[in-house]
Amino acid sequence: MSSPSRYLVSAPGKVILFGEHAVVYGKTAIAGSLDGLRTCMLFEKRDDGFLELNLPKLGLQHPLLWPISALPYSKVASVSNGNDSSQGFSFNEELLEALRPIVLEGNAGNKNNQEINELQQVAASVFLYLYTNLEDKQTSWCGTTVHVTSNLPVGAGLGSSAAYSVCLATGLLLVLGHIAIPDYDEKVREFNISDSSSPTNLINRWAFQAEKVIHGTPSGIDNAVATYGGAVSFAKGVMENVIGFQTLRFLLTNTKTPRNTRTLVANYPHIVEPILEAIEGISASFKEIINSGVSQKELNQRIEELIDLNHNLVNSLGVGHPSIDKVREITAQYSLHSKLTGAGGGGCVLTLLRDDVTNDDIMRIKLALTSIGFECFETKIGGHGISVLDASAISKQEFLSSENIQFSGWKHFN
């Protein structure tokens, strides 16, 4: 059976449910995947020996184009087939350096003389970095085109770069024959990060390399959430999935106001250290509650208590913001509980949408929030991580014209 000529891949964004800030000091945080906010990519094989990258959502109106022959293969010591059983791949700084001038050449053919900005250059670097590593010269085709689309806000702390990295790693691993489309469709599977034979772990590890291209020293939690989906517990570099976690409905509000990240950490060690411990206690309580078998109603109530605890504790560290209080105030009028999410930059707020909240109320809340300049997303936390689809039957036009990608038949790795 020949492999498909076109693949669709999709990876979710992430939010920190509990433990932001504390995680920086070695405490446990819980992150979850954003079911409705995803990056999606269409991979098309081509036969002219060129790589093409389309980034319209990053403001690039024309494709970037490179001949495969220009890639610095010599910098890749031994071509990895990706099945290296070692936990961490060592990052190839020399390769990244060699790619810098090549990245810019991808823009040479454009007729508008539009320069590519730093964000676009980084996106292109990730693409070429992964391609150079994963091309093993054994495949019979030559070239690929990638179209990228996303409904994830960039720079809002919602893991857009990780979703991009995971999609690229997955698409290239598929196109270059390292992995194949799996059979699994519905079930969200628990992951064992130490299982080296798992294609999901392979994707996660290459996505982590991609994140290094983007961030230098990423924590690894964003790519883990985008890859595995569900909820991930994370402390001091050690990750595990939150067993038993299904999905929770949230309103995600992007206040678009930079967060105050000045904390009181330095001044008051014997106050702040226990506050960080208390925040870690929230993550632990969340994992306990998820598996305690309580009713949905009680589960929601307990999570609302943890939301308030987390909000007040992070506030006590001095990293609150009036715009977050504003969201809390508006949602509290409908008896809903909100907390900031993420460690800085984005200023996003999560509001738990209990089952008993009416659609009318949600509409009113969204209206109140958008009327003061905030952006709202009704979303679920949890659900599938990386998802793939044989896209042979999906036209490029169909993909590009689909704002909310609603294709069916997604498959999920074990």
Next chain:
Amino acid sequence: MSSPSRYLVSAPGKVILFGEHAVVYGKTAIAGSLDGLRTCMLFEKRDDGFLELNLPKLGLQHPLLWPISALPYSKVASVSNGNDSSQGFSFNEELLEALRPIVLEGNAGNKNNQEINELQQVAASVFLYLYTNLEDKQTSWCGTTVHVTSNLPVGAGLGSSAAYSVCLATGLLLVLGHIAIPDYDEKVREFNISDSSSPTNLINRWAFQAEKVIHGTPSGIDNAVATYGGAVSFAKGVMENVIGFQTLRFLLTNTKTPRNTRTLVANYPHIVEPILEAIEGISASFKEIINSGVSQKELNQRIEELIDLNHNLVNSLGVGHPSIDKVREITAQYSLHSKLTGAGGGGCVLTLLRDDVTNDDIMRIKLALTSIGFECFETKIGGHGISVLDASAISKQEFLSSENIQFSGWKHFN
């Protein structure tokens, strides 16, 4: 030299500066005396063998009157001269029981048939309990009249019962010749609670007995603050004065709204325990800052940080209240920082008045707060504890007509 025939005594109220709630779980709290909110008593010797107690501020329009001969002296095993060197006196439950019917007899002579309520009965019990214990039958006079006045709100968590107890203990110890008016006037002295020869410690120990009559199991911090003044650090029954603490100017707002005292303690031990530790850290930081030799400006800024920390941490325990948020909101408009004070019932809020706050701003804040039904007191925390005065030259009318007792020449115990 004959002893005075009239004594004036005065004891301050108290507020919790830091650590309310946490102190219930064995953590350190800091309490301070309320310089301008005091209970004052005039003691007059009489020669007709009667005890008279006047409690107009407790709503009692006529005096309570008892013949000394009615007191159950037989219940006092050995008449204590108060100089017992043992730390704690054992409480005389049997005496208290015997006093119950006698208390009511004090009301028998009144012509209005006004019944005495529970609060008035307790106040009378304290008086008779102390008198029976302290009367050693060696003194040449027979009888005393006590006039009580106070500008301390009752039941607002401001230590009004302790100020009452300390005044009564002091006045009776003076009148019955156990102690004499001291020479010290200005300096606030540090106390050594284990020094059994100190008259201040004697007062404190009898006041603690009085507090037992009122509260059953008092913590001892209220009477300590009313006795010693300044600021007192307190944990698990162990008290010490906060060395180096002078006075701090505060606005004290009584919201008159009962506080929500339901905490999350039971549900989340591994979140709440570190929160309590963090609150204890605030008390420790306060003591450090007080003695760090920083400028007044930095001192104020650090205390404001601790105020915010304490507020947010106590809020995270779920014991906040909208009326407290309201005070914070109003004072924040003038860049001032507020926190609740006290563990429940009173709903009082403290706002630090920095030196750079103008009187105009304070007036505006007070106006804003009183216009929504709150009661404001501009006060200092710290300053003298129990103060005494030879009142021979002060007439009873002068005392009773003085709303804010502004006599001079107060003396203070070592």
